[in-house]
Amino acid sequence: MSSIVNDYFSQAAIDFFLGNVTSVVFEDFEVNLMSVDPAVSMQKMRQQAIETCQKQVIADDHEEFIGGWTLLTPQIPNTIKSTPFEESVLLLTDTGLYSCRFDWNTEKVSSFERIDLQHVEKIKYGTFITSTLSAAQSDDQRNIGMVITYKPGSDDITRVNTRSISSLQSRNETDLLGGTSTNPTMGKRKDLANDTGLLANLLGRPSGPGNRILALKALPSRSAVSEGSNSQLSEVEQIKTICSEIERMISHGRVVEAGTERKCLVESGDIISLADAKKSTGLLEQMGHSIKMLVWA
Numbered sequence: 486m487s488s489i490v491n492d493y494f495s496q497a498a499i500d501f502f503l504g505n506v507t508s509v510v511f512e513d514f515e516v517n518l519m520s521v522d523p524a525v526s527m528q529k530m531r532q533q534a535i536e537t538c539q540k541q542v543i544a545d546d547h548e549e550f551i552g553g554w555t556l557l558t559p560q561i562p563n564t565i566k567s568t569p570f571e572e573s574v575l576l577l578t579d580t581g582l583y584s585c586r587f588d589w590n591t592e593k594v595s596s597f598e599r600i601d602l603q604h605v606e607k608i609k610y611g612t613f614i615t616s617t618l619s620a621a622q623s624d625d626q627r628n629i630g631m632v633i634t635y636k637p638g639s640d641d642i643t644r645v646n647t648r649s650i651s652s653l654q655s656r657n658e659t660d661l662l663g664g665t666s667t668n669p670t671m672g673k674r675k676d677l678a679n680d681t682g683l684l685a686n687l688l689g690r691p692s693g694p695g696n697r698i699l700a701l702k703a704l705p706s707r708s709a710v711s712e713g714s715n716s717q718l719s720e721v722e723q724i725k726t727i728c729s730e731i732e733r734m735i736s737h738g739r740v741v742e743a744g745t746e747r748k749c750l751v752e753s754g755d756i757i758s759l760a761d762a763k764k765s766t767g768l769l770e771q772m773g774h775s776i777k778m779l780v781w782a
Contacts, residue, residue, distance in 0.1 A: 530589075531555040533592070534555060534574055534587050534589070534592070535553035535554070535555065535574055535576070536553075537587075537592060537593070537594070538553065538574045538576055538583070538585040538587060538594055538597070539553060539576060541593070541594045542576065542583050542585060542594060542597045542599070542644075543576065543578060543583065548578040548579060548580055548581065549578055549579040550576070550577075550578055551577040551578055551579060551730060551734060552576075552577050552727075552730055553574060553575065553576045553577070554574070554575050554723070554727055555572055555573070555574055555575075555704060556572070556573060556574075556575055556630075556701040556702060556703060556704060557570040557571065557572055557573070557630075557701065557702040557703075557704060558570060558571060558573045558584070558699070558700060558701050558702070559700055562598070562699075563697050563698055563699075564698075564700065565632060565698065565700045565756065565757065566615070566757065566765065568615065568616075570615060570702060571586070572587070572589070572704070573585055573586055573587060573701075574587050575701060575727070577727075577730055577731060577734060578734075579602075579734055579737070579738070580601065580602055580734075580738065581599050581600060581601055581602055582599070582600040582602065582605070582633070582699075582731065583597055583598070583599050583600075584597060584598050584600070584699055584701075585597040595645070596643070596644060596645040597643070597644055598641070598642065598643040598644075599641055599642040599643075600633070600635050600637075600641055600699065601638055601640055601641055602731070602734055602735045602738060603735070603738060603739060604635045604636050604637060604638050604641065605633060605634070605635045605731070605735055605750065606634050606635055606636060606696065606750075607633075607634045607750055607751075607752065608631060608632070608633050608634070608728050608731060608732065608750055608751045608752070609631065609632045609634075609751075609752050609753070609754055609756065610629065610630065610631040610632075610721075610724045610725065610728050610751065610752075610753055610756075611629065611630075611753050611754045611755050611756055612625045612628060612629065612755045612756060612757065612758055612759070613628055613629055613630030613631075613700075613702050613756040613757055614628045614757050614758065614759050614761075614762035615628070615702070615757065615762065616762065617759070617762050617763050621705075623759060623762070625758070625759050626720075626721070627705065627706070627719075627720050628702070628720070629702070629703050629720040629721045629723075629724050630700065630701055630702035630703060630724060630756055631700075631701050631702075631724050631727065631728055631756075632698050632699070632700050632701075632756055633698065633699040633700075633701070633731075634696055634697075634698050635696065635697055635698075635699070636695055636696055636697075637695075637697055700756070701724075701727075703720040703721075703723045703724050704720075704723075705720070706718060706719050706720050706723065728751045729751070731750075732749075732750050732751050735750060736750075
């Protein structure tokens with residue numbers, strides 16, 4: 486561990502003194518204990534991932550593509566607090582939302598779920614702190630996310646792909662939407678989670694009967710590698726833009742009776758506040774991170 490960490494930190498320091506990266510590289514290193522490669526354009530990679538997901542998962546030619554974003558999401562679906570978080574792709578069309586798990590090594594969609602926009606009941610955005618191990622992770626102005634609450638319907642879709650997207654129709658081993666599973670191991674694990682109320686609370690599952698949630702968190706707006714963009718949106722601006730676009734498309738397709746006031750779907754409020762995040766950060770987790778920090782400090 487020591488040599489690995491020192492190598493990463495040494496590379497970060499070299500890149501900084503050569504002018505390849507900004508001082509943000511040390512902030513990133515404090516969070517990830519890894520350095521970025523200044524030769525790799527993450528902005529370009531993410532745009533390519535959005536385009537790949539769009540081609541692979543939107544099968545209906547009649548759906549109009551509105552926009553796509555890369556965001557962080559819990560590894561376990563239908564939760565808020567489960568770690569680690571992974572980078573995923575969110576697509577919006579005029580009728581649906583697609584949450585895509587993307588394999589960045591093979592550049593293919595590993596799984597996705599489609600949510601009909603008319604099934605969305607509310608969207609909440611605000612402070613979303615998932616760790617307090619560093620100053621950057623504890624900043625309530627930069628750790629911003631959203632939670633989409635929806636009631637799944639029969640026309641919602643979930644597909645899991647372990648080889649290629651062409652095999653999606655023949656693979657039904659895992660149902661991420663909470664339906665049936667042909668894999669007995671997965672079925673037992675899911676039943677255990679459903680039967681344990683404490684686990685549901687720890688993971689931040691929705692309290693409403695039959696409701697599900699999609700938790701998403703903005704990627705850091707500040708990058709150690711300058712990619713020629715001076716108009717980068719802040720984390721809260723990113724999330725508010727996405728919320729606004731989703732609400733706009735929902736309102737466009739939802740009929741409201743005459744004389745009835747249109748219900749606002751978007752609300753602001755803490756998802757996980759700094760105080761709550763500190764309570765959920767264990768002592769062993771803090772000690773482990775402190776030891777790693779001492780190794781490369």
